[in-house]
Amino acid sequence: MSDAHKKFVSLMNKVLDEEATKEEQRLLDAHIADCSSCRVHFHELRQSADLLNRLVHPQAPLNFTKNVLDKLPADNRHAVRNWVSRHPLYAAMAICALPMSLMMIAARRQTVYRDKNGNGQFILLKMPENRS
Amino acid sequence: MEQKEKRLIRRVKKGDHQAFAELVDRYKNSVFAICLRMVGNRQEAEDLSQETFIRAYKHIDQFDNDRNFSTWLFRIATNLSIDSLRRKKPSVSLDAELPGAEGLALKELLSGGETMPDEQIVRAEMEKIIQHEISLLPEKYRSAVILKYIEDLSLKEISEIMGIPVGTVKTRIHRGREMLRKHMAAFRGEK
Ligand SMILES: [Zn+2]
Numbered sequence: 673m674s675d676a677h678k679k680f681v682s683l684m685n686k687v688l689d690e691e692a693t694k695e696e697q698r699l700l701d702a703h704i705a706d707c708s709s710c711r712v713h714f715h716e717l718r719q720s721a722d723l724l725n726r727l728v729h730p731q732a733p734l735n736f737t738k739n740v741l742d743k744l745p746a747d748n749r750h751a752v753r754n755w756v757s758r759h760p761l762y763a764a765m766a767i768c769a770l771p772m773s774l775m776m777i778a779a780r781r782q783t784v785y786r787d788k789n790g791n792g793q794f795i796l797l798k799m800p801e802n803r804s
Numbered sequence: 805m806e807q808k809e810k811r812l813i814r815r816v817k818k819g820d821h822q823a824f825a826e827l828v829d830r831y832k833n834s835v836f837a838i839c840l841r842m843v844g845n846r847q848e849a850e851d852l853s854q855e856t857f858i859r860a861y862k863h864i865d866q867f868d869n870d871r872n873f874s875t876w877l878f879r880i881a882t883n884l885s886i887d888s889l890r891r892k893k894p895s896v897s898l899d900a901e902l903p904g905a906e907g908l909a910l911k912e913l914l915s916g917g918e919t920m921p922d923e924q925i926v927r928a929e930m931e932k933i934i935q936h937e938i939s940l941l942p943e944k945y946r947s948a949v950i951l952k953y954i955e956d957l958s959l960k961e962i963s964e965i966m967g968i969p970v971g972t973v974k975t976r977i978h979r980g981r982e983m984l985r986k987h988m989a990a991f992r993g994e995k
Contacts, residue, residue, distance in 0.1 A: 716988060719985075720985045724949065727931065
C-alpha cells in the first residue's frame with residue numbers, strides 16, 4: 673500500500689469512529705470515487721464494524737444474581753443485625769437462653785462433682801437438654 | 805440513577821447483600837457479555853462473571869465512590885478474562901478452522917447475493933463466525949473492540965477501563981477492525 677493510500681485508510685478509521693470533520697469526509701469521498709482499491713477497503717472495514725454491531729448482546733444466565741450472592745462472604749455484623757430485626761422473638765429467646773444454659777452447665781458440673789464425691793463414681797444425671 | 809447507585813454502594817460498603825444484589829442485577833448482562841465475547845464460552849463466561857462480582861464485593865472498600873462504578877467493574881471483568889485466556893493459551897489453536905458449511909450464509913451476506921438466507925440461520929451462523937473471528941484477535945485488540953462494539957462505550961470510558969491513553973485505544977480498535985476485515989475478505993474470496 674502506498675503512503676497516499678495509508679493516509680486514506682486512517683481517514684476511513686476517523687470516519688468509522690465518527691471523528692472526521694466534514695472536510696475530511698469530503699476528501700475521502702472524493703478519493704473513493706476514483707480509487708477502487710480504497711473503495712473496496714472502506715466497504716470491507718465498514719462491513720466488519722456492521723457485523724460487530726449486529727452481534728447480539730447476551731443475557732446473563734438464569735439465577736445469576738442468586739448464585740453470586742450465595743458465594744459472598746457473610747458480613748457477620750450485618751447478618752446478626754438483619755437476623756435480629758427479622759426474628760425478634762428468636763432473638764429474645766436466644767438472649768434468655770444464654771444465662772439459662774450457663775446455669776445448667778454450672779448445675780451439671782455441680783451434680784457430677786457431688787456424685788464423684790458421694791459414691792466415688794461418675795453418674796451423669798439426665799439433664800434437660802438446652803435448646804436454643 | 806447516579807445518586808441511587810452511590811447510595812447502593814455506600815450500603816454495600818457496610819456489608820449489605822441486598823444492595824449488592826441490586827448492583828448485580830443492574831450490570832450482570834454487561835459483565836456477562838464482556839466475558840462471553842472475550843473467552844467465547846458460556847460456562848467459562850458465567851464463572852468469570854461471578855468471579856467479577858465476588859471480587860468487586862470483596863474489594864468494594866477500595867472503590868472510590870466519586871468514580872464510575874461500571875468502569876471499575878468492567879475493568880475487573882476484562883482483566884479476569886485476559887488472565888483466563890493467558891492461562892489456557894497453549895491449548896487453544898489459533899488456526900482453528902470453521903467447518904466449510906458454516907461460512908455459507910455469511911458469504912451470501914457479504915457478497916450481497918440475491919438469495920437471502922433464512923434470517924434465523926444467518927443470525928446463528930453469524931454469531932458463531934463473528935465470535936470465532938473475535939477470538940482470533942490478540943487479546944489487547946479484542947478487549948478494545950468488545951468494549952466499543954458490544955458494550956457501546958466511548959473511547960474515553962474504554963481508556964479508563966483499560967488504563968491506557970485514548971490514542972492507544974483508537975489504534976487498537978483500528979487494528980482489530982483491520983484484522984477482522986482481512987478475515988472477512990478471506991471468506992469472500994472463497995466464494
Ligand atoms: Zn486509494
